[in-house]
Amino acid sequence: MSVTDAFKTFQDVVNADITHVREARTRRDLFKGAFGTEDDVKEVIASGSLARGTHKDPIHDVDVIVVFDQDEHPEWGSPGSSAADALDHTRERVNTLLGATNGTYDQAVRLARWRNHAVKCFLDDPDDPHAFTVDAMPALRRDGRLLIPEALSEDWVACDPEFLIAEVADRHAQWNKFAGTVRMLKWWAAEQDTKIKSLVMEVLALDFLPTDVNQAAAIKQFFVSACYHIEGGNDVADPAGLCGPIQPDIDYDAFADALRSARDNAIKAFQAQANNDAAAAINHWGEVFGDDFPKPPASTGNPAPAVVPAAPRPVKDTPQG
DSSP states (O other): OOHHHHHHHHHHHHSOOHHHHHHHHHHHHHHHHHHTTOTTEEEEEEEHHHHHTOOOSSOOEEEEEEEEOGGGOTTTTSSSTHHHHHHHHHHHHHHHHHBTTTOSSOOOBSEEEEOSSSEEEESSOTTOTTOOEEEEEEEEEETTEEEEEETTTTEEEEEOHHHHHHHHHHHHHHOTTHHHHHHHHHHHHHTSSSOOOHHHHHHHHHHHOOSSSOHHHHHHHHHHHHHHHHHTTOOOBOTTSSSOBSOTTOOHHHHHHHHHHHHHHHHHHHHHHHTTOHHHHHHHHHHHHOTTSOOOOOOOSSOOOOOOOOOOOOOOOOOOO
């Protein structure tokens, strides 16, 4: 097995099952269709990792942004109770349109609860540990960006998820392994002992994942550069420059330790591959990504004898010139 083959196999592990992806898109499109019938809704935007193509297995949620007409809700967008009001309105419309008992558009949603920014909608049993939700976030479009409610602060905050979607699409157009490689990096983050949000890895990838080398080289360079960045005390912030740090409570010391370990093993893997030792390279990549990374095939028969380098030629004291 070559290193390239090992990464191809690992990509299949990281990628969500196509049937789950199709189901996620169907559920997302159900919400787009339902809210598209509302007079006070201007547009419904697919968002989140599914829209960017960077979702890994398993799919936990699907995101839609419901952009309401400011003229129909003039009180929204101001500090105070309007943030909770917008979330309440969205939840009420989910129940009316898609409630499992009496939904007018479809009977699909068993439970809808709003969180800080969005209404989390359960189409599966809420107690099912493998269920995934549709998260419907109300928004207003203002000054070229979106305003979304924030229940905890009782205010509205600016964001630009479309910027991230466009950036990822641009990188993937440059290198058709970009989105898949981001899924691998998210997988790596999920395997660490410290909590690292998937979005942190995706934003780091925009800065440090090259698009002009092969996949193994790109991942090695990512870990080298990302480790240097985090060791230097830098935050991972919203690439649109609106929302500040993505995960303010992250343990940056633990994050740096995890990146450092991945960097060191990735360098060893790259060196082994340069020495034509694919088995050692694959083993080192397994140290990076864990037990789900393919193992090299067991060697059979007697190993080939080591090649003894030829002795240097004797040096003669010959006049020069």
